[in-house]
Amino acid sequence: MPTAPRASTPRRYLMCPPTYYRVTYSINPWMDPGKPVDLALALAQWEELRDRYRALGHTVEELTPRPDLPDMVFAANGATVVDGRVLGARFAHPERWAEAGVHLQWFRSHGYAQVHEPEHINEGEGDFAVTATWLLAGRGFRSSPLSHPEAQEFFGRPVIGLDLVDPRYYHLDTALCVLDGDEVMYYPGAFSPGSRAVLERLFPDALVASEEDAAALGLNAVSDGRHVLLPQAAVGLFEPLRARGYEPIGMDLGELLKGGGSVKCCTQELRG
Ligand code: ARG
Numbered sequence: 001m002p003t004a005p006r007a008s009t010p011r012r013y014l015m016c017p018p019t020y021y022r023v024t025y026s027i028n029p030w031m032d033p034g035k036p037v038d039l040a041l042a043l044a045q046w047e048e049l050r051d052r053y054r055a056l057g058h059t060v061e062e063l064t065p066r067p068d069l070p071d072m073v074f075a076a077n078g079a080t081v082v083d084g085r086v087l088g089a090r091f092a093h094p095e096r097w098a099e100a101g102v103h104l105q106w107f108r109s110h111g112y113a114q115v116h117e118p119e120h121i122n123e124g125e126g127d128f129a130v131t132a133t134w135l136l137a138g139r140g141f142r143s144s145p146l147s148h149p150e151a152q153e154f155f156g157r158p159v160i161g162l163d164l165v166d167p168r169y170y171h172l173d174t175a176l177c178v179l180d181g182d183e184v185m186y187y188p189g190a191f192s193p194g195s196r197a198v199l200e201r202l203f204p205d206a207l208v209a210s211e212e213d214a215a216a217l218g219l220n221a222v223s224d225g226r227h228v229l230l231p232q233a234a235v236g237l238f239e240p241l242r243a244r245g246y247e248p249i250g251m252d253l254g255e256l257l258k259g260g261g262s263v264k265c266c267t268q269e270l271r272g
Contacts, residue, residue, distance in 0.1 A: 010059070012059045014270055015060055020066065021070055041254075049266060052229065069098055082130055087155070088116060092142045123143050127139070131184065137159050138172025138175075139161060139163060148161050163194065164190055165190065170260070177220070177264065183244075184203050186208065187214035189214065226245075228249065230248060
């Protein structure tokens with residue numbers, strides 16, 4: 001029996017245009033400063049993603065980029081917002097430190113009353129993923145394990161700490177994507193054996209991604225409950241998503257991949 005199509009819910013996203021995007025330093029294995037970035041193409045690819053969200057009925061807010069912060073296009077890392085409460089970021093690498101303040105400033109000037117400047121390093125939605133029940137929290141490369149209790153206390157949601165072990169999947173959102181409710185897709189190879197066992201226990205029905213699809217950053221996807229926007233090269237994920245009633249939408253963010261990010265990295269969700 002075919003699966004009934006899912007229902008999407010309208011979302012609000014915060015994005016930052018790649019006006020000053022470039023790869024001049026390397027803080028993850030995807031970044032090679034010797035490889036040129038086509039800025040015009042990066043902009044066109046980013047605009048296509050933004051316009052696609054809008055065409056699907058979602059709201060996209062835009063953050064003003066700063067010339068000295070080339071990674072600002074990866075807006076997912078700047079904060080985590082749940083129930084209108086904002087947990088600011090604190091970046092691991094000095095190259096990105098100043099981004100945290102830009103995000104905090106944006107929230108304060110947009111009417112957010114509950115804004116928490118964190119004590120411990122956390123890279124926003126790069127390492128925090130919100131399911132219906134849990135806050136999944138990555139650690140190992142960027143976010144400090146100490147940021148997990150800090151987030152749990154602030155959001156009042158049970159945090160599940162997950163250990164990332166493969167440097168290509170340095171952020172949780174490169175290895176796991178929340179599809180809807182407590183349904184996720186993930187790549188087991190990115191996690192420690194214990195964390196893999198935790199994921200199997202919490203999500204026995206998860207869509208498990210292959211190494212090839214993970215390597216195309218296919219897990220760096222955004223779902224609105226029905227449409228799943230993901231890197232188009234992750235071809236193996238399309239059929240399994242359709243079988244579950246989702247509508248996969250392939251995006252080409254090839255120029256952003258050179259910075260180590262794709263769909264999800266460019267998209268911060270403003271919840272509640
Ligand atoms: N160049 C950025 C960094 O290494 C990419 C961030 C990607 N963002 C993400 N949410 N995974 O920090």
